[in-house]
Amino acid sequence: MDYQFATYAKQGRIAVVTINRPERMNALHPPAQLELDEIWNDFERDPDVWVGILTGAGDKAFSAGNDLRYTAEHGRDMVRFGESGFGGLASRTRCWKPIIAAVNGYALGGGFEMALACDVIIAADHARVGLPEPRVGLMAGAGGVHRLPRMIPQKIAMGYILTGRHMTAQEAHRWGVVNEVVPLAELMPTAMKWANEMLACAPLSIRASKQAALMGLGHPLETALHMSYSEAEKMRRSEDTVEGPRAFAEKRKPNWKAR
Numbered sequence: 001m002d003y004q005f006a007t008y009a010k011q012g013r014i015a016v017v018t019i020n021r022p023e024r025m026n027a028l029h030p031p032a033q034l035e036l037d038e039i040w041n042d043f044e045r046d047p048d049v050w051v052g053i054l055t056g057a058g059d060k061a062f063s064a065g066n067d068l069r070y071t072a073e074h075g076r077d078m079v080r081f082g083e084s085g086f087g088g089l090a091s092r093t094r095c096w097k098p099i100i101a102a103v104n105g106y107a108l109g110g111g112f113e114m115a116l117a118c119d120v121i122i123a124a125d126h127a128r129v130g131l132p133e134p135r136v137g138l139m140a141g142a143g144g145v146h147r148l149p150r151m152i153p154q155k156i157a158m159g160y161i162l163t164g165r166h167m168t169a170q171e172a173h174r175w176g177v178v179n180e181v182v183p184l185a186e187l188m189p190t191a192m193k194w195a196n197e198m199l200a201c202a203p204l205s206i207r208a209s210k211q212a213a214l215m216g217l218g219h220p221l222e223t224a225l226h227m228s229y230s231e232a233e234k235m236r237r238s239e240d241t242v243e244g245p246r247a248f249a250e251k252r253k254p255n256w257k258a259r
Contacts, residue, residue, distance in 0.1 A: 001038075003020075003035045003038075003039065004020075004031070004035065005019070005020055005021050005028075005031060005032035005035050005036075006018060006019055006020050006032065006035050006036055006039060007020055007057075008039045008042070010046075010048075010049055013048065013049060013050040013051060013199050013203075014049070014050075014051050014052070014053060014192070014195045014196075014199070015043050015046075015049045015051070015052045015053070016052075016053045016055070017036070017039055017040075017043070017052060017053065017054045017055070018054075018055050018056065018057055019032070019036070019054075019055070019056045019057060019062070019063050019087075020057045021057070021067075022056070022057045022058035022060070022061070024064070024067055024069070024070075025060060025061035025063070025064035025105075025106060026056040026057060026058070026061045026062065026063040026064060026111070027061075027063060027064040027065060027066060027067035027068070027069075027070075027111075028063065028065070028066060028067055028086070028087055028110060029067040029070040030070075032067075033082070033086070033087065033088065034082075035088075036087045036088035036089065037082050037084050037088035038088070039088065040052075040084060040088040040089055040092060040095070041084075041088070043095075043097065044092075044095045044097065047258065049097075050097060050098075050198075050199060050203045050206075050258065051097065051098050051099075051100070051195040051198050051199060052097060052098070052099040052100065053099070053100045053101075053102055053188075053191050053192070053195060054089070054099060054100070054101050054102065054114065054115075054118060055101070055102035055103075055104055055187075055188065055191070056103075056104050056105065056111075058104070058105070059104060059105060059124075059184055060105045060106065061104070061105040061106040061107075061111070062101070062102075062103040062104050062105055062106065062107040062111050062115065062127065063087070063106075063107060063108075063110065063111030063114060064106055064108050064109065064111055065086075065108050065109025065110035065111045065112070065113075065133075066086075066109060066110050066138075068136060085113075085117075085142055085143065086110040086113055086114060086142035086143075087110060087113075087114040089114050089117050089118075090110070090113045090114055090116075090117045090142040090143045091117075091142070091143065092117065093214075096206075096207035096208075096210050096211045096231050097203075097206075097207060097210075098119045098120070098198050098206055098210060099117075099118045099119055099120075100118060100119065100120045100121075100122065100191050100194055100195060101114070101115040101118035101120070101121045101122070102122050102187050102188055102190075102191040103115055103121060103122065103123040103124065103127045103129065103169075103178070103187075104124050104127065104184065104187055105124065105126065105127055105128075106127070106128055106129075107127065107128070107129045107130075108128075108129065108130050108131075108132055108166070109130075109131060109132060109133050109138075109140065109144075110142050111129075112129045112130060112131055112140075112144060113131075113140060113142040113143045113144045113147070115129065116143060116144065116147040116148065116151070116177075117143060117147070119210065120179050120194055121172075121177065121178045121179055122178070122179060122180050122181075122182065122187060122190050122191050122194065123169040123172060123173070123178045123180070123181050123182075123187075124169065124181075124182065124183065124184040124187045125169055125170070125181050125182065125183055125184070126169070126184065127168075127169040127172075127181075128166040128167065128168055128169070129166065129167050129169075129172050129177070129178075130160060130164065130165060130166035130167055131144045131145070131148065131160060131161055131164065132164035132165075132166070133164065134161075134162070134163075134164050135164040140161065144161070145161055148160065148161060148177075149161075150217070151175075151176065151177060152175045152176060152177060153175075156175060169181045179194075180194075200253075202235070202238075202240040202241075202243075202244055202254070202256050202258075203240075203256055203258040204231070204234055204235040204238050204240055204258055204259075205235055205240070205244075207231045207234075207235070208229060208231040208232040208234070208235040210231075211229050211230070211231040211232070212224075212227075212229045212231075212232060215227065215229065238257075238258070238259055239257055239259055240254070240256050240257060240258065240259075243255060243256065243257070
């Protein structure tokens, strides 16, 4: 299916989603929100796609967040998105497939919140991220005010949240928000390298690991250790739990089937 405000390319087991509004710094308006929601729904449902990569068109912006010009022209009541949250991703808390953000420039407001909702962030060395919503009378309500203090020291997070300051890619890496910083020309090859490293692992094991890690975070360790995780049960019943040890014993690459 063709989209007007994003591209969606499946490259083997990897889905690459590119926000395609470079003339608006890849900021999102309601039609773009709807398209991205459809795309991530398809990604989540497609059994043949195991890893996602999200990036933006051009070299200036991953996404500048909400399209404020559109909001000014149409009124704040037009700023809406579905249950999956900003960009179809920020509130999608039950997708256990791994998603990588390849941040190719500014990731601000909702753009940063989409990146924070991903599992791994690779940033171009000129990228800047931040939650500047209070500077325009808003708040980072698409998850930013909740995710950032869970990822870095609280006082550091609050400093950025309450001032709207930007982080450079290097600062974000130092605080552990970003996994790797690379020159722009190496951004997508690096994201693909991470994706292929994930594909070397059993897909159901990856999903079980993601689910347990994220769901366990909100509980004391003893509770998290004894919780039941649906993706772990799927993993234990899968053919891949037989294939993995067999491939190791036979000194060959495993043939994962995700079933």
